[in-house]
Amino acid sequence: MVRRRYLTTLLPLALMATSIAVAQEPVADAAHAPGAADVAVDIWPLIYVFVLSSFIGLGVIQRVSRLLHTPLMSITNAISAIAVVGAILVTGGDYPVHIRLMGAIALFASMTNIVSGFLITNRMLKMFKSDEKPPAGGRP
Amino acid sequence: MIFGIVQAAYVLATGLFILALHWMNDPKTARKGVISGVAGMSLAVIATWAQPGVGHHLWIVLAIIAGVIVGVPLARVPLTAVPQRTALSHAFGGFAAGVVGTAKYYLWVSEGPEYLTTFRMVAILLEIMLGYLTFTGSLMAAGKLQEVKWIPQRPVTYPLQNATNLALMGIAVAIGVALTLHPTAPWAPMLFPVVIGLALLFGVLLIIPIGGADMPTVIAILNAYAGLAAVAMGFVLDNKLLITAGALDGSSGLILAIIMCKAMNRSFSNVLFGAFGQVQQAKAGGEQKQYKSETFEGAAQVLEQASLVVIVPGYGMAVAQAQHKVRELYDQLKKRGITVKFAIHPVAGRMPGHMNVLLAEADIPYTDLIEMDEINPDMPQCDVCLVVGANDVVNPAARSDKTSPIYGMPIINADKARTIFAIKRSKNPGFAGIDNELYFSDRTWMLFGDAKNVIGELVKQFATGSGMH
Numbered sequence: 068m069v070r071r072r073y074l075t076t077l078l079p080l081a082l083m084a085t086s087i088a089v090a091q092e093p094v095a096d097a098a099h100a101p102g103a104a105d106v107a108v109d110i111w112p113l114i115y116v117f118v119l120s121s122f123i124g125l126g127v128i129q130r131v132s133r134l135l136h137t138p139l140m141s142i143t144n145a146i147s148a149i150a151v152v153g154a155i156l157v158t159g160g161d162y163p164v165h166i167r168l169m170g171a172i173a174l175f176a177s178m179t180n181i182v183s184g185f186l187i188t189n190r191m192l193k194m195f196k197s198d199e200k201p202p203a204g205g206r207p
Numbered sequence: 208m209i210f211g212i213v214q215a216a217y218v219l220a221t222g223l224f225i226l227a228l229h230w231m232n233d234p235k236t237a238r239k240g241v242i243s244g245v246a247g248m249s250l251a252v253i254a255t256w257a258q259p260g261v262g263h264h265l266w267i268v269l270a271i272i273a274g275v276i277v278g279v280p281l282a283r284v285p286l287t288a289v290p291q292r293t294a295l296s297h298a299f300g301g302f303a304a305g306v307v308g309t310a311k312y313y314l315w316v317s318e319g320p321e322y323l324t325t326f327r328m329v330a331i332l333l334e335i336m337l338g339y340l341t342f343t344g345s346l347m348a349a350g351k352l353q354e355v356k357w358i359p360q361r362p363v364t365y366p367l368q369n370a371t372n373l374a375l376m377g378i379a380v381a382i383g384v385a386l387t388l389h390p391t392a393p394w395a396p397m398l399f400p401v402v403i404g405l406a407l408l409f410g411v412l413l414i415i416p417i418g419g420a421d422m423p424t425v426i427a428i429l430n431a432y433a434g435l436a437a438v439a440m441g442f443v444l445d446n447k448l449l450i451t452a453g454a455l456d457g458s459s460g461l462i463l464a465i466i467m468c469k470a471m472n473r474s475f476s477n478v479l480f481g482a483f484g485q486v487q488q489a490k491a492g493g494e495q496k497q498y499k500s501e502t503f504e505g506a507a508q509v510l511e512q513a514s515l516v517v518i519v520p521g522y523g524m525a526v527a528q529a530q531h532k533v534r535e536l537y538d539q540l541k542k543r544g545i546t547v548k549f550a551i552h553p554v555a556g557r558m559p560g561h562m563n564v565l566l567a568e569a570d571i572p573y574t575d576l577i578e579m580d581e582i583n584p585d586m587p588q589c590d591v592c593l594v595v596g597a598n599d600v601v602n603p604a605a606r607s608d609k610t611s612p613i614y615g616m617p618i619i620n621a622d623k624a625r626t627i628f629a630i631k632r633s634k635n636p637g638f639a640g641i642d643n644e645l646y647f648s649d650r651t652w653m654l655f656g657d658a659k660n661v662i663g664e665l666v667k668q669f670a671t672g673s674g675m676h
Contacts, residue, residue: 108445110326117438120451123225124458130232133553134573136463136560137289139231140430142244144296146224147434147456149248150303152255153444157310158270159261163317167263169310171270176303178274179281180296181248186282187292189241191564195234198572 138191145184151177209259216254217448223247224452228459234573251448286568287525290426290557294349297429301341304436308334309403311443316396323390327443332383334439336406341432343410348425351414352557363415372412379405419522420599422557424467431460463559470553470579472605472615501652503661506628507668513590513626516540517582519550519619520562523596523632527658533595534569536662539669548575550582550592550619552600583620592624594645596632596658602643627651630661 131139154177157170224247230240256267284292308331315322350358382402386395417425434456441449468474510516518537524530540547549571555562563576586592594601601621604611621627622645629646631653645651654661 108324108326110442113442113445113447113450116447117441117450117454120221120454121458124228124455125462127225127228127232127455128459128462131228132232132234132237133466133551133578134234134560134563134567134576135231135237136466137293137558137564138237138560139228139459140293140426140463140559141289141296142227142231142241143430143434143456143459144293144300145248146227146244146452147300147430147437148303149251149449149452150300150307150437150440151248152251152446152449153307153440154270154303155252155255155261155267156258156444157307157314158266159256159263161260161262162314166310166314167266169306171266173303173306173310174267174270175274175277176299176306178271179278180299180303182275182278183281183292184296185241185245185248186279187284187289188244189238190282191286191289191567192234192237192241194564194567194570195237195573196567196570197234198574 134195135192138188141184141191142188145181145188148177148180148184151181209257213254213258216250217446220247220251220254220448221451223250224455228455251452286564287528288353289564290422290561291349291352293558294345294352294426294429297426297433298342298345298349300433301338301345301429301436303338304433304440305335305338305342305403305406307440308338308443309399312390312399313396316391320391325387328387328390330439330442332386332402334436334443335403336379336383336409337432337436337439339403339406340410340413341429341436343407344414344425344432345410345429347411347414348417348422348429351417351419352422359415360419362418368412368416372409375405375409375412379409419557420554421471423554423559423561424464424471424473426558427460427463427467429460431457431464434458434460467554467559470617472613472617498646498653499651500655501628503654503664503668506652506654507665509626509628510540510545510591510593510665511543511669513540513545515585515589516545516547516591516593517550517586517589517621517624518547519552519555519592519594519597519601519621520566521552521555521595521597521600522557522561523598523630523658525556525561525565525596527596527632529595529658529662530565530569532659532662532666533566534571535666536669537571537575539666548577548582548585550579550621551576552579552597552619555597555600579617579619586620586623589624590626592621592627594621594627594629595662596630598631598643601629601645603648604642604644608644621645622648622650625650628654630654630656630658632657 128139151174154170154174158167158174160167160170223243227240227244227247230236230243255261281292281295312331347358351360354360379402382398382405386398386402389395414425434453437453438450438457441447441453518533520533524533537547549562549566551562553559556565563573566576567573599605599613599616601619602611602613603618603622605613605616605618608614627645627648627650629651631646633655646653
């Protein structure tokens with residue numbers, strides 16, 4: 068039943084991808100510091116990755132048991148704290164102090180999510196038990 | 208060489224994240240999912256940290272320690288507070304994305320203006336707008352859920368609300384376009400905070416018209432926004448792991464939001480554009496209908512005669528922390544050979560799956576937690592339906608009364624049961640301000656009182672009178 072809504076679901080994703088695609092500009096070659104991102108990036112691989120992983124996400128999430136929607140939210144909280152990667156790059160880079168301070172704040176916030184997200188997911192999942200003992204009442 | 212290893216670690220982490228979500232499809236494998244998620248995240252952190260360009264290790268260590276110190280207590284909140292905790296962590300996630308975007312912009316303005324391509328500028332703006340909007344929006348949502356005093360619980364509406372929001376959005380977009388075209392103009396670094404301010408304000412404005420009953424949808428949408436902010440960060444930093452993980456989170460939020468919308472009969476676009484259903488006040492007055500109330504003794508006797516009992520939990524059960532008493536009642540009934548099932552409405556409670564977690568906490572086997580669509584066909588065979596703190600999700604007006612604000616919403620057919628007991632704190636109408644016809648049905652008897660006390664009294668009846676029949 069959710070499947071029929073795929074198109075509406077993808078609309079915002081598609082809009083975002085298109086706006087970024089439209090904003091693309093010709094690749095310019097430039098020298099860049101080692102370790103830093105390229106000045107001009109080929110954005111198409113990024114958009115491919117985005118679209119494909121969105122489809123994988125939609126497919127996988129649709130099969131998640133409805134019993135587990137609350138733990139699902141907390142585990143995706145933890146996973147979206149992948150922003151930790153960006154935060155580490157900014158904190159640990161050779162940048163002015165105020166920039167690194169912002170990175171450290173972001174790192175703190177993402178780390179909080181990672182730790183609390185995974186811990187509480189595990190705590191909730193431990194509580195879900197099936198009816199292992201021989202049931203007193205019959206099943207429908 | 209190192210670049211290759213880091214990328215390989217990222218690919219592996221992506222795979223582990225997908226597996227983590229895949230294993231959530233069954234409670235039996237779900238805990239493997241957590242392990243997989245932790246492994247993926249650890250890989251991502253270590254691989255990033257080990258890159259040659261990353262130094263200042265003391266800073267990183269301190270920030271991580273601070274995060275752990277705050278994160279551990281946040282994972283130990285009581286389960287009734289899980290909706291608030293979830294909203295709060297969306298706020299943290301949005302904030303992290305916003306701050307990284309801000310840092311990157313100011314870094315590039317001063318040290319590498321050539322990095323500020325149109326593409327990156329668009330991505331940065333999307334990242335900070337989504338990030339900061341999610342930040343304040345989620346803080347507001349958490350405040351409402353926690354019932355913080357200075358945040359109004361009731362939906363706040365004012366004339367031209369949508370027009371105001373659209374106008375603000377328009378200003379933010381206009382400034383965004385100007386910044387994208389001239390990212391390094393002398394006025395740009397001054398204008399950038401204006402976008403941040405607008406996003407922060409927008410987040411607040413988006414949440415104030417929303418009432419508690421709509422919270423499951425809103426939390427799911429904020430979840431999606433937090434994921435999309437991470438995706439935008441991936442575009443900014445040219446990092447595919449951020450994009451994949453963010454997209455997984457974004458699609459999870461979107462799917463949950465759709466399920467919630469369907470369960471409330473709202474259109475998805477209605478929610479996307481922030482026009483969350485403002486709850487109309489039902490017409491006051493009308494004929495004064497009479498409730499029939501029942502004593503605990505009488506209710507216990509009827510329950511004892513039943514062969515199928517369906518319990519419909521709602522937010523009232525969470526508020527009263529009644530889940531453990533419900534478990535005692537469940538045990539008493541089971542002991543007498545009575546089949547007991549729980550009927551779970553998708554939007555019961557304040558976040559997706561809220562009731563399932565509370566009942567699981569009380570050690571009720573998940574095999575007895577039945578979804579609305581599966582239990583409805585069995586409702587006519589149900590001898591006693593016990594409504595514990597649920598209201599709108601069992602209101603038959605959703606099927607019959609076209610003028611009702613909840614008309615069209617799928618409900619649990621509690622009214623089809625042979626006998627209905629409804630536990631209710633007071634005689635006031637429910638959250639949506641709508642009278643519930645179920646309470647006036649011939650077959651309904653009310654049990655007034657706090658859900659925990661009422662169930663406790665019922666259990667006592669069974670415990671003391673167990674040998675009498």
